[in-house]
Amino acid sequence: MATEESTKAMEDVKIGDAAKEQDDIVDPWNVQSSSETGVDYDKLIKRFGSSKIDDALIQRIEKATGKPVHHFLRRGIFFSHRDMYALIEMYEKKQPFYLYTGRGPSSDAMHLGHLVPFIMTKWLQDTFDVPLVIQLTDDEKYLWKDLTDEEAHRLSYENAKDIIACGFDEEKTFIFSDFDYMGGEFYKTICRIQRRVTNNQAWGIFGFNGESNIGKNSFPAIQAAPSFSSSFPHIFNGRTNVPCLIPCAIDQDPYFRMTRDVAPRLGYPKPALIHSKFFPALQGPKTKMSASEPNSSIFLTDTAKSIKNKVNKYAFSGGRDTTEEHRKYGGNCDVDVSFQYLRFFLEDDEKLEKIRQDYTSGELLTGFLKKELIEILQKITSEHQERRAKVTEEVVKRFMTPRKLKFDF
Amino acid sequence: MATEESTKAMEDVKIGDAAKEQDDIVDPWNVQSSSETGVDYDKLIKRFGSSKIDDALIQRIEKATGKPVHHFLRRGIFFSHRDMYALIEMYEKKQPFYLYTGRGPSSDAMHLGHLVPFIMTKWLQDTFDVPLVIQLTDDEKYLWKDLTDEEAHRLSYENAKDIIACGFDEEKTFIFSDFDYMGGEFYKTICRIQRRVTNNQAWGIFGFNGESNIGKNSFPAIQAAPSFSSSFPHIFNGRTNVPCLIPCAIDQDPYFRMTRDVAPRLGYPKPALIHSKFFPALQGPKTKMSASEPNSSIFLTDTAKSIKNKVNKYAFSGGRDTTEEHRKYGGNCDVDVSFQYLRFFLEDDEKLEKIRQDYTSGELLTGFLKKELIEILQKITSEHQERRAKVTEEVVKRFMTPRKLKFDF
Numbered sequence: 001m002a003t004e005e006s007t008k009a010m011e012d013v014k015i016g017d018a019a020k021e022q023d024d025i026v027d028p029w030n031v032q033s034s035s036e037t038g039v040d041y042d043k044l045i046k047r048f049g050s051s052k053i054d055d056a057l058i059q060r061i062e063k064a065t066g067k068p069v070h071h072f073l074r075r076g077i078f079f080s081h082r083d084m085y086a087l088i089e090m091y092e093k094k095q096p097f098y099l100y101t102g103r104g105p106s107s108d109a110m111h112l113g114h115l116v117p118f119i120m121t122k123w124l125q126d127t128f129d130v131p132l133v134i135q136l137t138d139d140e141k142y143l144w145k146d147l148t149d150e151e152a153h154r155l156s157y158e159n160a161k162d163i164i165a166c167g168f169d170e171e172k173t174f175i176f177s178d179f180d181y182m183g184g185e186f187y188k189t190i191c192r193i194q195r196r197v198t199n200n201q202a203w204g205i206f207g208f209n210g211e212s213n214i215g216k217n218s219f220p221a222i223q224a225a226p227s228f229s230s231s232f233p234h235i236f237n238g239r240t241n242v243p244c245l246i247p248c249a250i251d252q253d254p255y256f257r258m259t260r261d262v263a264p265r266l267g268y269p270k271p272a273l274i275h276s277k278f279f280p281a282l283q284g285p286k287t288k289m290s291a292s293e294p295n296s297s298i299f300l301t302d303t304a305k306s307i308k309n310k311v312n313k314y315a316f317s318g319g320r321d322t323t324e325e326h327r328k329y330g331g332n333c334d335v336d337v338s339f340q341y342l343r344f345f346l347e348d349d350e351k352l353e354k355i356r357q358d359y360t361s362g363e364l365l366t367g368f369l370k371k372e373l374i375e376i377l378q379k380i381t382s383e384h385q386e387r388r389a390k391v392t393e394e395v396v397k398r399f400m401t402p403r404k405l406k407f408d409f
Numbered sequence: 410m411a412t413e414e415s416t417k418a419m420e421d422v423k424i425g426d427a428a429k430e431q432d433d434i435v436d437p438w439n440v441q442s443s444s445e446t447g448v449d450y451d452k453l454i455k456r457f458g459s460s461k462i463d464d465a466l467i468q469r470i471e472k473a474t475g476k477p478v479h480h481f482l483r484r485g486i487f488f489s490h491r492d493m494y495a496l497i498e499m500y501e502k503k504q505p506f507y508l509y510t511g512r513g514p515s516s517d518a519m520h521l522g523h524l525v526p527f528i529m530t531k532w533l534q535d536t537f538d539v540p541l542v543i544q545l546t547d548d549e550k551y552l553w554k555d556l557t558d559e560e561a562h563r564l565s566y567e568n569a570k571d572i573i574a575c576g577f578d579e580e581k582t583f584i585f586s587d588f589d590y591m592g593g594e595f596y597k598t599i600c601r602i603q604r605r606v607t608n609n610q611a612w613g614i615f616g617f618n619g620e621s622n623i624g625k626n627s628f629p630a631i632q633a634a635p636s637f638s639s640s641f642p643h644i645f646n647g648r649t650n651v652p653c654l655i656p657c658a659i660d661q662d663p664y665f666r667m668t669r670d671v672a673p674r675l676g677y678p679k680p681a682l683i684h685s686k687f688f689p690a691l692q693g694p695k696t697k698m699s700a701s702e703p704n705s706s707i708f709l710t711d712t713a714k715s716i717k718n719k720v721n722k723y724a725f726s727g728g729r730d731t732t733e734e735h736r737k738y739g740g741n742c743d744v745d746v747s748f749q750y751l752r753f754f755l756e757d758d759e760k761l762e763k764i765r766q767d768y769t770s771g772e773l774l775t776g777f778l779k780k781e782l783i784e785i786l787q788k789i790t791s792e793h794q795e796r797r798a799k800v801t802e803e804v805v806k807r808f809m810t811p812r813k814l815k816f817d818f
Binding site for chain 1: 551552558588589590591592593596597599600604605606607608609611612617618619620621622623624626627629630651730
């Protein structure tokens with residue numbers, strides 16, 4: 001899986017460059033675009049040095065798995081990758097890999113956007129039948145945010161319930177809080193990475209400076225470490241060379257550019273990645289949704305009524321000012337938030353395409369899209385809430401216990 | 410135990426300052442003096458902002474414990490302290506404290522100089538009857554030195570045997586390797602410290618720079634954390650306010666200046682400290698002994714014959730060029746390494762004083778001092794070797810298992 005591009009990218013892409021060039025700002029702590037249609041993802045692929053997920057790759061994946069890809073891949077919601085061809089080739093040779101994704105537990109309330117990597121990851125787990133590790137970076141949140149370590153740790157467990165409710169297979173999945181799991185081979189792997197990243201490199205990649213605390217400064221190694229199977233001896237039986245595939249939002253890529261740069265010097269395989277676009281705020285795609293602004297997003301805890309109100313009141317419309325104009329000139333799917341949300345959550349391709357055509361032509365009004373969307377979101381959230389209610393403390397504990405999974409290594 | 414001086418010291422004393430001022434260089438990685446008599450310790454006390462261990466303090470300790478102090482204290486081998494008066498006052502009020510010391514395991518062979526903090530610590534443990542934690546910083550050695558993490562970890566266990574052979578009470582002592590013990594409340598305590606130290610502060614105190622690896626950059630929090638009882642819930646039953654006394658060589662003080670600066674912001678007591686002078690190399694006190702130069706020091710593994718040879722051949726003499734001159738002008742105890750070693754290891758005050766007088770007057774020749782020293786060192790090392798041979802893997806394991814000690818908290 002070793003390629004040259006990421007080492008190059010590590011040198012080239014620095015946080016802060018974007019601002020200078022008046023490009024979009026995309027890093028683990030900031031996502032900002034000045035464009036109505038949001039971040040320019042093609043530009044981002046060039047800047048980050050990743051590759052586009054195109055039809056050829058999708059066909060390659062379908063050929064290897066014998067199944068149609070998830071609509072997140074078909075629709076370009078996961079739009080960028082690193083080393084997916086190499087990973088697929090290995091998969092075809094029956095060489096095992098594993099999945100790694102994560103979440104920073106900074107609030108009780110997870111919103112729809114937070115589900116995106118987990119939905120993708122679940123599909124990958126089901127399709128490829130591979131082990132999955134999910135990191136909850138409560139230490140990161142403690143180092144960055146104004147909350148106690150106890151609170152960050154508690155949020156890990158709350159968020160774990162929502163993650164488990166996505167339907168992950170207990171026999172194939174290990175979820176861990178950094179505060180709990182720190183130590184042993186995980187800590188050794190972290191030290192191995194830390195020894196190979198200088199302050200200059202970390203400051204260049206992540207924008208740290210003299211006023212950053214020393215915990216932030218070394219944290220990237222903690223998010224990098226689960227990319228290496230050495231971190232999980234209970235799963236991989238001491239094998240340190242099992243390759244890893246990381247589904248994540250594109251803003252997390254800096255961590256893994258660093259990881260991929262370090263990997264060959266450790267004799268470990270570079271992780272492969274697939275990157276998602278951002279799930280837009282109800283008010284439009286200029287920013288990510290924020291858990292601290294309740295009306296910017298649909299939360300997994302929202303009631304049917306609240307969803308209806310939020311979508312009707314806040315979902316940015318791509319329609320015209322008057323019905324008459326709309327019928328005449330048509331709506332703009334590229335900025336209409338309801339349509340954008342339908343792209344994430346309406347699985348039926350034909351139906352989505354018909355909505356797109358009819359909204360663009362002016363035949364459908366924004367109200368119709370909102371109605372469709374409300375129904376779908378109400379169904380998703382109520383089903384999620386039902387599943388989450390069944391996730392007992394006991395279930396959480398089982399998922400979060402370091403243990404052998406059903407795979408032999 | 411809160412005082413203002415250390416916060417001030419943290420700002421004032423920076424590694425590198427010394428070089429500029431042509432002072433002695435004393436930091437955790439370098440000890441260098443251009444003087445024949447070694448480091449100017451009075452100057453160091455001023456630069457570091459600590460206090461001298463004087464007769465008044467010694468009497469205070471003897472009054473509190475009802476016992477004469479160890480000759481390391483009487484003879485100014487432990488010469489500097491922070492907050493010892495406050496600690497003694499608390500001890501008299503029956504408020505418990507604990508001891509913390511450590512070692513960086515970078516070689517199999519420990520030498521006599523390495524014993525110094527452990528001998529002092531054992532005396533303190535016996536005299537005050539308090540819990541003791543001993544940190545083996547194998548992670549630090551991995552981050553700094555050219556050795557694998559497996560090797561650093563193995564050296565922790567080898568060094569633990571030598572430490573145990575010093576005679577620590579198993580019921581009162583917890584020895585830990587960072588690689589083993591990392592995690593849980595120890596890790597949380599580390600994160601709490603990390604959040605409160607900026608890169609600027611760490612660079613100022615420890616001389617890190619852009620080329621330092623990010624592991625080194627955050628390591629100070631790992632050496633700081635055992636100063637807080639929150640790191641050892643199995644010993645202190647969750648109490649986070651048990652004060653700590655740290656016996657260490659003066660070069661370790663920068664870690665604890667940082668620790669003392671952070672403590673009040675965490676609501677934890679500042680650790681008290683007593684600092685030792687350096688044990689001189691056989692060739693003289695200009696540098697510390699080095700494990701990588703076999704003839705610079707007496708190792709705990711040296712045979713009686715090897716000790717005799719090394720002392721006779723390498724121990725720097727404070728005598729005159731000829732016997733005649735020596736008889737006439739006398740020897741210089743301040744630079745004679747044999748005499749310096751006797752100050753560490755000859756317990757009989759009267760005998761030592763007589764040797765001092767008679768060597769200074771010229772009555773005794775260097776050869777006599779060497780003979781005395783050889784006998785003492787042969788006895789110390791052979792007894793140490795006997796005790797070490799009895800330290801089985803099982804004993805090591807018991808000392809290094811996190812567990813309740815015999816104290817109730």
